[in-house]
Amino acid sequence: MSPDVAVVVPAHDEQALLPAALAAVARAARHPALTGTRVRTVVVADACRDRTAALATDAGALVVSTDCRNPGQARHTGVRYALNRYADAPGSLWIATTDADSTVPPNWLAHQLARAREGWQAVVGTVVLPPASPLAAPHRALYEATRPPGAATWHHPHVHGANLGISAAAYLDVGGFPPLATGEDRALVEALERRGHRVLRTSLCPVLTSPRLHARARGGFGDYLRSSVWTDAHGLP
Numbered sequence: 001m002s003p004d005v006a007v008v009v010p011a012h013d014e015q016a017l018l019p020a021a022l023a024a025v026a027r028a029a030r031h032p033a034l035t036g037t038r039v040r041t042v043v044v045a046d047a048c049r050d051r052t053a054a055l056a057t058d059a060g061a062l063v064v065s066t067d068c069r070n071p072g073q074a075r076h077t078g079v080r081y082a083l084n085r086y087a088d089a090p091g092s093l094w095i096a097t098t099d100a101d102s103t104v105p106p107n108w109l110a111h112q113l114a115r116a117r118e119g120w121q122a123v124v125g126t127v128v129l130p131p132a133s134p135l136a137a138p139h140r141a142l143y144e145a146t147r148p149p150g151a152a153t154w155h156h157p158h159v160h161g162a163n164l165g166i167s168a169a170a171y172l173d174v175g176g177f178p179p180l181a182t183g184e185d186r187a188l189v190e191a192l193e194r195r196g197h198r199v200l201r202t203s204l205c206p207v208l209t210s211p212r213l214h215a216r217a218r219g220g221f222g223d224y225l226r227s228s229v230w231t232d233a234h235g236l237p
Helices: 018-029 052-058 071-086 108-117 136-143 168-174 184-194 221-233
Strands: 004-011 039-046 062-066 093-097 122-124 164-167 199-201 207-209
Touching (some): 004 018, 004 071, 018 108, 039 052, 039 071, 052 062, 062 071, 071 184, 093 108, 108 122, 108 164, 164 184, 184 199
Parallel strands (some): 039 062
Antiparallel strands (some): 093 164, 122 164
């Protein structure tokens, strides 16, 4: 029997992109493989001054408002809310996280729960940019530099809060997301690996994420695109 699922989405002034993100999560929750599985979406509206919270409510999500302006703390706040409200026991909840500027594929949750049934305690996925973006090709070249040739399995080195799943028991065992302004997702996965939890790094179910160069989190994916991918694409030193 599959555990219940909580999808946690931190958001800071994301009224433009959040509706598409939540529509994608709702579509993933309707996957036939999840029949009988309860999926709840928690949006953490962090220091929002726009209609983020209202749009999340309109989309049927639960909303937790904070003013921490800290992605790590915001993610942890959303997870703790879900655990306190919906977890009957540590093993009864699967936590999935994505971002407000990302759209998950229709099989995203089905893929994570299938891996959970195989015994994986965390699923660490990849991201892709929209094909029409001029950054898509240079991003892929840099991003997949470590991919082995042919059909060999790629145990990728990336970690993204936009594409992450974890059992509640494993999350609690390592203390959850640390209150970091950036890198909270990587720190969580490193803690899981240190504790010996079964962590699957897979590129089989990528999440589409925004190519914007001025993202909400300083030092996050948008800064990486601007400092590495955009620079490389334009031949700058």
